[in-house]
Amino acid sequence: VVVGAGFTGLEAAAALAGRGKVVLVDRSEVVGHQLGTGPRQAIEAALDRLGIERRLGTTVTGVGDDWAALSDGTKIPADAVVWSAGQRASALTAQISDGLDTLDRIPLDRRLRSVHAEIFVAGDAAAAPADAGHTVMQACQHATPLGKVAGYNAMADLLRIPLRNFTPGPYVTCLDLGAAGGIFMRGWERRVLAVGEHGAEIKRKIMASLHPPVDNAELILAAADKVHIDMPCFPC
Numbered sequence: 736v737v738v739g740a741g742f743t744g745l746e747a748a749a750a751l752a753g754r755g756k757v758v759l760v761d762r763s764e765v766v767g768h769q770l771g772t773g774p775r776q777a778i779e780a781a782l783d784r785l786g787i788e789r790r791l792g793t794t795v796t797g798v799g800d801d802w803a804a805l806s807d808g809t810k811i812p813a814d815a816v817v818w819s820a821g822q823r824a825s826a827l828t829a830q831i832s833d834g835l836d837t838l839d840r841i842p843l844d845r846r847l848r849s850v851h852a853e854i855f856v857a858g859d860a861a862a863a864p865a866d867a868g869h870t871v872m873q874a875c876q877h878a879t880p881l882g883k884v885a886g887y888n889a890m891a892d893l894l895r896i897p898l899r900n901f902t903p904g905p906y907v908t909c910l911d912l913g914a915a916g917g918i919f920m921r922g923w924e925r926r927v928l929a930v931g932e933h934g935a936e937i938k939r940k941i942m943a944s945l946h947p948p949v950d951n952a953e954l955i956l957a958a959a960d961k962v963h964i965d966m967p968c969f970p971c
């Protein structure tokens with residue numbers, strides 16, 4: 736039983752599908768509620784292909800050693816219950832700001848400085864402006880450049896040299912759906928650009944690009960100098 740049909744729950748359910756029967760539970764009436772309508776059809780087709788049962792508009796009311804009870808009154812025998820709901824930033828953020836956003840993140844200006852305290856923030860704790868009307872996602876494609884700019888600006892502030900603005904590259908999402916391949920999407924409305932094996936190949940390239948060099952000073956400095964992760968070139 737996988738609880739939460741968001742990004743993580745969908746990937747977990749798809750990865751487990753080859754090992755036995757998977758039941759995906761979400762209190763929303765649709766899968767991938769936060770991903771919007773763009774990829775929904777492709778996600779549903781992949782779940783059908785993988786034989787993943789959905790219990791939507793339902794939540795978990797109890798979990799035991801080998802069962803999960805649902806709000807529709809059913810009790811499902813389960814070898815494992817995977818919890819993938821309730822995304823939150825670290826509780827440490829409450830010590831820094833009392834104006835946290837709905838994910839408990841610290842509101843920042845474009846230079847990644849807290850609007851309430853003399854502190855720079857990066858990664859999943861950062862509620863930084865991405866572009867007009869959007870705040871960054873709790874995702875590595877934002878976490879990595881946030882770290883570079885926050886680190887640079889903290890030093891620049893100490894050295895009294897100009898700070899730089901955080902300007903992320905175009906937003907993309909890539910969902911790994913195991914044996915059903917992947918779904919690659921572009922933009923905040925998550926327009927589907929690739930599905931199946933092509934989508935999975937793009938996801939593999941993205942994952943490979945996330946690991947920074949660790950033992951070569953020249954490569955480390957070259958990577959640090961780039962503000963964005965290079966996403967695979969893809970025609971819009």
Ligand SMILES: Cc1cc2nc3c(=O)[nH]c(=O)nc-3n(C[C@H](O)[C@H](O)[C@H](O)COP(=O)(O)OP(=O)(O)OC[C@H]3O[C@@H](n4cnc5c(N)ncnc54)[C@H](O)[C@@H]3O)c2cc1C
Nearest residue numbers: 743746825857858859860872873874875876877878879909
């Ligand atoms: C299951 C899952 C799948 C994901 N898939 C994707 C994906 O496909 N694409 C994508 O873009 N994003 C994905 N993400 C999100 C991505 O992993 C995060 O956005 C990113 O890792 C955040 O980076 P971070 O540095 O802020 O935090 P983390 O990567 O969580 O790093 C925080 C580090 O700080 C350490 N730490 C914590 N507290 C302390 C302390 N008190 N003292 C010292 N060290 C401490 C932790 O051990 C950890 O090493 C996924 C996340 C999850 C959980």
